[in-house]
Amino acid sequence: SIRGILSRMPPNSKLHYVDSDVEALKAVADAGLGVDLYYAAWSGESDPRQVLAESGGKIALLQLDEFAGTMQWGFGLGDQLWDTYLVSNDGAPMEPKGKI
Helix, strand or coil: CHHHHHHHCCCCCCCEEEECCHHHHHHHHHHCCCCEEEEEHHHCCCCHHHHHHHHCCCEEEECHHHHHHHHHHCCCCCCEECCCCCECCCCCECCCCEEC
């Protein structure tokens, strides 16, 4: 869960959550956890303009080239890169892959 990830992050780290599931992004936004949210605009799952319009400024669009650049250069010093596709036995993401 997002709360689980946040509980294991070092102090002063920032979680940046990218997803193509608009409902998941909205749920995280509604939880008020202070997570930066990004809709994967390259997914084609939803109309990016509609996502922006309905998010009330809580969800930003992220294009594929921006995502690739972010993975290369990072969001900010000290932020953590999590691979949410590798999960532990309890379903929680594994340890961070390293600082970006």
